[in-house]
Amino acid sequence: MLMQKTLHLWFSGLTAALLLLSGCDKKADADPSIASVAVANPDFSMLEDAAVRGGVVGVLSNKNPNDPEGNFTVFAPTNDAFARLGLRTAADLNALQTPFLTTTLQYHVSNGSRRISTLPAGTVTPSLLGITRRMVSRNGNLYVNGSRILRTDITAANGTIHVTDKVMLATGADIVQSAVALSTAQVFVKPELTYLVEAVLYCELAGALSASPGSPQLTVFAPTDQAFRDLLRQLLGSASTSPADIRRLPKDVVTKVLLNHVVPGGRFTSELPENATVASAGSTPVLFGAFDNGVLPVRGAGNGSASANIVIPDVQCTNGVVHVIDRVLLPQ
Known part of the structure; x- marks a missing residue:
């Protein structure tokens, strides 16, 4: 099943990316990657911990080899989004099997840089997991699946970030x-x-x-x-x-x-x-x-x-x- 798959070729940059995360000067990073944006923002500390444990830091630190411009779009859950699932510390992530955590993170990422203006309600968007997500409008707010989008169009060196209030979950199974x-x-x-x-x-x-x-x-x-x-x-x-x-x-x-x-x-x-x-x-x-x-x-x-x-x-x-x-x- 898709939930049991992990990323393959892209993991080659993981070690270098981890060294970058641990040793870089965030203030000197004038054009940060998506991963660096997460590291620099304390409200994404759980996302950072999840990316490390799920093995996707290398993906979000580098250019996207599957996009002509090297970009990703990431729907980034806040710490409060993780807390809704009882995940408040890095140790709490141990409650999830690592393959499922990896595919969960993939579900938040898609190829190419998509500004929110190109994602109106009714739009269906693909994910790296291979499962689509849909944009929904309710009470004047825009949602991706059931996750409300809190902040939009954060620019990074390798794509665009939209902030959400829930962790999106998909299984790839019936x-x-x-x-x-x-x-x-x-x-x-x-x-x-x-x-x-x-x-x-x-x-x-x-x-x-x-x-x-x-x-x-x-x-x-x-x-x-x-x-x-x-x-x-x-x-x-x-x-x-x-x-x-x-x-x-x-x-x-x-x-x-x-x-x-x-x-x-x-x-x-x-x-x-x-x-x-x-x-x-x-x-x-x-x-x-x-x-x-x-x-x-x-x-x-x-x-x-x-x-x-x-x-x-x-x-x-x-x-x-x-x-x-x-x-x-x-x-x-």
């Missing part, structure tokens, strides 16, 4: 494959979504959530393992110790619950309707709250007033978008 990758620790070092994968297999829904020719794009709200444990404790009266505990519930009940987490169309948070109700794949309603700071609370009709928070938003898959949430959405 929804089921992406969930399996999370559950088998290919993304985070600690497995996640293990209960969801077990539930999908139990209810034989893997085919419906997988990509195939002509299959529709989907938005999936994926409850964390803790969200399923909380539900099982409530329904079974005891703490769950294994994803297999899902199978203690009637299959038709679990199926109805799972379908309540799927809505048609692959939509980023920037595209989800606020204060609105959408019919799920199970024909039961999913209710959205107010759009605030790039996310919306979401709840099922059976959740009462208790909404789920989107804890990992906007994961781009080949057949839609996944939003990881902290509560199971219950149907009526």
